[in-house]
Amino acid sequence: MPGLSIEVDPNVGSANYTTLIYLPDTSVDPSAPGPRLPNAWQQYDASAAGSRWYAAGATGSLINCTLASPCSFDELKAALPDAVITLSLGFRMDTPFIGAIDGLQVNNTVYDFGPLGARKLAVAP
Incomplete structure (x- = not known):
């Protein structure tokens, strides 16, 4: 992981x-x-x-x-x-990893990771 x-x-x-x-x-x-x-x-x-x-x-x-x-x-x-x-x-x-990381929440901000990089998804309540 x-x-x-x-x-x-x-x-x-x-x-x-x-x-x-x-x-x-x-x-x-x-x-x-x-x-x-x-x-x-x-x-x-x-x-x-x-x-x-x-x-x-x-x-x-x-x-x-x-x-x-x-x-x-x-x-x-x-x-x-x-x-x-x-x-x-x-x-x-x-170690080698095959998978994806999505929905990383840091404080009140959620990030999505895709082929074009990271983008801000939403602000959590």
Whole structure:
């Protein structure tokens, strides 16, 4: 499954850059569907209970939220209360992936991804 990456200024310690990474393959219900079904649309909620995240580099070690020991989104937010999204939000794939990503909601905005790129679909209530 593709993961979600957010580049941030963590504003913790001396670090001024890190990537926060959502791990859909190790997240559990309700963050990730259970069971996962092939060839079916499924919904993931990266901020829900059961989510698994880590901070790359020195920031992860500083806040004890690493790939080897991921934390929940709530724990990540509590450890980085002053973090600011600085550059981008994107998807990452460490293995081949055949599929699609649709309906990404960030705060109150929903995005659709297609052959011509991303487009804003709607503002959620």
